[in-house]
Amino acid sequence: MQNPTPRYGYFGPEGTFTHQALLSVPHADRAEQTPYLSVAACLDAVRDGEVDAGLVPIENSVEGGVSATLDNLTYGRPLMITREVLLPVQFTLFARPGTRLDEVRCVVTHPHAAAQCRDWLAANVPAATITTEGSTAAAAAAVADPESGFDAAVCSQIAGELHKLTPLATEIADNTSAVTRFILLRRPAPVGRPTGADKTSLVLFMKIDHSGALLELLEQFASRGVNLCRIESRPTKTALGSYCFAIDAEGHIDDERLAEAMMGLHRVSAQVIFLGSYPRADATQPDILAGTTNSDYTAARDWLNHLRNPG
Amino acid sequence: MQNPTPRYGYFGPEGTFTHQALLSVPHADRAEQTPYLSVAACLDAVRDGEVDAGLVPIENSVEGGVSATLDNLTYGRPLMITREVLLPVQFTLFARPGTRLDEVRCVVTHPHAAAQCRDWLAANVPAATITTEGSTAAAAAAVADPESGFDAAVCSQIAGELHKLTPLATEIADNTSAVTRFILLRRPAPVGRPTGADKTSLVLFMKIDHSGALLELLEQFASRGVNLCRIESRPTKTALGSYCFAIDAEGHIDDERLAEAMMGLHRVSAQVIFLGSYPRADATQPDILAGTTNSDYTAARDWLNHLRNPG
Amino acid sequence: MQNPTPRYGYFGPEGTFTHQALLSVPHADRAEQTPYLSVAACLDAVRDGEVDAGLVPIENSVEGGVSATLDNLTYGRPLMITREVLLPVQFTLFARPGTRLDEVRCVVTHPHAAAQCRDWLAANVPAATITTEGSTAAAAAAVADPESGFDAAVCSQIAGELHKLTPLATEIADNTSAVTRFILLRRPAPVGRPTGADKTSLVLFMKIDHSGALLELLEQFASRGVNLCRIESRPTKTALGSYCFAIDAEGHIDDERLAEAMMGLHRVSAQVIFLGSYPRADATQPDILAGTTNSDYTAARDWLNHLRNPG
């Protein structure tokens, strides 16, 4: 019998933005939720079967972890992305119940959060000193202690609630359009079905490092009509100046155009790491170029087979 | 029971360079050889079953026919190339037995042959007038008639022999490196086996005519590691300024890299005409890029299938 | 003082389609018109100053000469294209005055013309025998002689008129959309001004012959937004299997996008032969991609200079 309660790990401690993001994962509310103090610890817990899945940041995170996630997936034991979560980068100013905004003299938060709310803090609590902690969650925990000397924390909604704090102001980030992206990882298993709005994540190591090598890789996508969502070159661990590429491509491994591009990459690259095909969080349907649907691929295969065996 | 005597047509009349080229086709010596006065007539004879195969010029021909061949294959009923023949462009000066070189006053030949031997003729028969005929074969026939007034013909070896003439000088072309290419056409049938040194001929019609469309087509070859032997843009019959492309690619339709490129072209082009896979006359082995052998393709397919079904 | 009468050579003899095409060159009517029996002879007459300009076929010619033209321009002393002429491939059936169509028993023409009018001849003079000559002009000359035994010639309009023949039927080509392209060549001189609808002809020799080399050349055009009108690979004279490329590109050497592409080709090719920039015969304005006008180039240069010297 299957374990009736799913077990989810996340990049903690409790109250981080990753914890906040976990709330939007279906059924997370009835799951065991275990914080891990590093991305590596969280992902190893997935690999070792301590948890069924782990949520970690992969792009534009307030509390870091992005490089650690990508490197861990690249060099660690295989894991598979099964979901992505997008979370607007937003902060709330929390205080102990009874504290008024004009009483705030000492604010504590993560350094990145302090930087991202600088203008708001300067305008709204101009006299306050800003102190930093290792996470916004730790900042909220500190404020919860009346002996701490801190009046308010800049943190996630969930961190304030966890520590029974009261919001003094919401949405206080200076730039209101930033979004953090998280990914949910599981042990390798059959890939989920295509939804029509999917994304596939790959890491590519190139055989050669000459001018135009990246171009050749991109042509593997372009010649099959596969659009890229994101590309990032990462230094490899083996040689300074040697790079691998983290790529998010539109489509699903069951889409013929992406499958053929992946096989092409497999042939010309030193290594292709498949990190999974999963639904896009924004549910955007891709623009599929003329000639690149599954039925176009099937028609082309039928045509070729007929040429080979015209009988 | 199969017809024991193969029937070959060729672009005639008897004695043309196409006739000369036919001699190097295996078993042509025991075949019925039928000349046709136009490429179209020869190819229709193949289509209609009058002959089993037809030899016509396709590149750099002395006596023309190249455009006619390509247009006929592009717009006519399907035919398939099963062999190519290369013939050095060489001419012999033939006269009736008894005529000496210093007695030659009147030379007759095809205008292109006259142009290609101009320097030799000026140096060796400086006083001779040059008259032109519709083919070098017709020129040889004319010289054979003592009443014609012609002393010598510039023609192929076979034309001179047919008309029982005597060679006065051989290899008289001014440029000794030109080569004419001929192709042998049959009715569509299963493609012959790969030899490892094969060529595949295609005609491509593009959907669009914008800058970069040709580039996109070429990327279909390049992204699979397929080298091109020859490319020629041809105006289409439908619109001035609209072009199709005649392409000879290295490899055989049974080579996975070429098959995948062809399927890619089928998807993105308005039309792909497959004219056949056949052994290269020069037997040159292709340089196969790393990652593009059949076993690389098989390994990539196995890898993908394993990702899709990791069980 | 300049010679008041321009002297034009053409690929003859008198009455060829090249002669016909010459009539559409401005001021040709008041020029000395000299036929040459080969493309090479005509082009050497230009080089040697016997004539001011020479008209020869370059694409899809009825009477051949295309390969000779391209090879001559590639390997011969420099010449420059200053004009192109397009002529629909059309034939007229001419006879001596008094001959009726139903009296035609013996037709003479060039073999290519015979092939291109085959259906019409079969339908309209079914009982006639077809004999070939070295040019349609020679066929018309033969018909003019009542002793020749020929009743009618398939030839150009001008050939019939020259020999005072009477047209029995016009526009008798089976395919009515073919067009022959001719070019007018002069000794090298400053290039004419851009008209906004220009074409530039180049011959490229590649340094290397690997897969993708052609692709690299095409990227030199594509990355500057230059569209190609025509591309043809030609075997080089130096090695079998080695190819050069004859290219017609949209635009004028004074257009910045084409100039930069040409400089790029100069850098990466073994040799670039510039054959001239000249007005398109069809006067088609090119689609100029965003970012590729002369003013876009100037703006980019200004931006760069400002970055280099921000003062």
Add this chain to the structure above:
Amino acid sequence: MQNPTPRYGYFGPEGTFTHQALLSVPHADRAEQTPYLSVAACLDAVRDGEVDAGLVPIENSVEGGVSATLDNLTYGRPLMITREVLLPVQFTLFARPGTRLDEVRCVVTHPHAAAQCRDWLAANVPAATITTEGSTAAAAAAVADPESGFDAAVCSQIAGELHKLTPLATEIADNTSAVTRFILLRRPAPVGRPTGADKTSLVLFMKIDHSGALLELLEQFASRGVNLCRIESRPTKTALGSYCFAIDAEGHIDDERLAEAMMGLHRVSAQVIFLGSYPRADATQPDILAGTTNSDYTAARDWLNHLRNPG
């Protein structure tokens, strides 16, 4: 008169790895060194003239700041990179003088440092609890206070020295090959001279977001023979799913190949932000492809000018 003492800002507080990296900047030892608690504050201090230059992390930083740096340079008032600094990611375990390794019960550090030394800590101080702070510098400061309850800090060499701590163990990172990259920024000024081993940083906004747009951009580099060191797609602030590209290219704006590529990008992109040309920290000489040296560019320009004006 120029200020005799250079003023450098850096991403602080005192003792961060950015502070450590600043030590390798020439003349930094005699400069005023001012820490700023965020990347934004540091860069604004440069813009406002409080400091002459500011050092901030740009790639793979232990203490974050990478996204903040890139976004600030992309969207903030112009600045120019004049130097890059590479620092191996290494950590030292520091304690108060007199503390022995086997006495360490409580370790404090930044969360990323804790993650990167996890194996070493588990092996060498297995009984210790790990507490996190907002920076490794703050951790060192905490340890310096005997009342803090912390025995040791994982931090940079300079942080330990600043707080007069004693190293218990050096080079304790689990992965010894990681490198952080920092950049030194100044107000816009004339670009420094090429050294032959230079790098140029750009941010590109694309006009269009279709499949192949990235490919088109890369062709702007490839067609000029410019190799890329690094490419990263970044979401734009304006639309989810819209990306810009942060690119480090080999070469200097005074190199003709890079200058032409930049002008090409200027023409086809919505915006190109030039962040500077500066010496590579690793002093690696680029592989310069045949045909792409400055003298190749000059020769191509001379050739073109001669074609345009053959006199």
